[in-house]
Amino acid sequence: QQKVQQSPESLTVSEGAMASLNCTFSDGTSNNFRWYRQHSAKGLEVLVSIFSDGEKEEGRFTAHLNRANLHVSLHIREPQPSDSAVYLCAARNYNVLYFGSGTKLTVEP
Amino acid sequence: EAAVTQSPRNKVAVTGGKVTLSCNQTNNHNNMYWYRQDTGHGLRLIHYSYGAGSTEKGDIPDGYKASRPSQENFSLILELATPSQTSVYFCASGGRGSEVFFGKGTRLTVV
Numbered sequence: 494q495q496k497v498q499q500s501p502e503s504l505t506v507s508e509g510a511m512a513s514l515n516c517t518f519s520d521g522t523s524n525n526f527r528w529y530r531q532h533s534a535k536g537l538e539v540l541v542s543i544f545s546d547g548e549k550e551e552g553r554f555t556a557h558l559n560r561a562n563l564h565v566s567l568h569i570r571e572p573q574p575s576d577s578a579v580y581l582c583a584a585r586n587y588n589v590l591y592f593g594s595g596t597k598l599t600v601e602p
Numbered sequence: 603e604a605a606v607t608q609s610p611r612n613k614v615a616v617t618g619g620k621v622t623l624s625c626n627q628t629n630n631h632n633n634m635y636w637y638r639q640d641t642g643h644g645l646r647l648i649h650y651s652y653g654a655g656s657t658e659k660g661d662i663p664d665g666y667k668a669s670r671p672s673q674e675n676f677s678l679i680l681e682l683a684t685p686s687q688t689s690v691y692f693c694a695s696g697g698r699g700s701e702v703f704f705g706k707g708t709r710l711t712v713v
Binding site for chain 1: 622633635637643644645646647650652660661692694696698701702704705706707
């Protein structure tokens with residue numbers, strides 16, 4: 494069973510500064526990882542899916558995967574107040590997604 | 603466009619009552635999932651299914667049953683609802699290797 498841990502629990506950044514979120518997982522057999530954004534307990538919006546070691550960029554969102562270190566990160570370039578939300582990391586094992594507990598991001602104007 | 607529809611969106615139930623949460627997907631995905639979300643826990647997997655007629659236990663199945671009568675429909679059943687089952691429930695569908703799509707969630711309050 495995959496265990497996913499996210500850090501920090503909450504993060505406050507100023508508008509325009511880089512925001513960095515982290516995720517570690519327990520089982521190295523996962524073959525893909527996703528970052529989701531959730532505004533105020535609403536639906537989940539997938540931001541980036543990454544399947545191999547290295548970097549994957551989707552607009553202002555960049556994911557970095559290092560499977561040897563069981564680590565995936567998300568970097569948000571030039572965050573805006575509208576990016577304030579909960580960010581969830583998920584690891585996929587055998588067609589099942591396992592989620593971390595989330596990072597609450599606040600972007601201050 | 604991929605679509606996962608949950609009903610109802612909000613539900614108030616009494617302790618000991620039976621609750622059924624329904625999910626419909628038009629994506630022709632084999633896999634469907636039920637999660638619950640509570641503060642500090644992210645999304646936790648309750649039950650999932652690989653196709654019509656199949657159900658599998660997730661990480662927290664106690665107190666819940668699931669039913670997959672067809673490719674499109676996946677239900678979550680609380681036979682005897684308890685206040686600890688007050689939560690937001692999300693249904694999702696996904697194909698082999700494809701993206702997973704989530705419904706908008708059902709807010710369940712058990713009083």
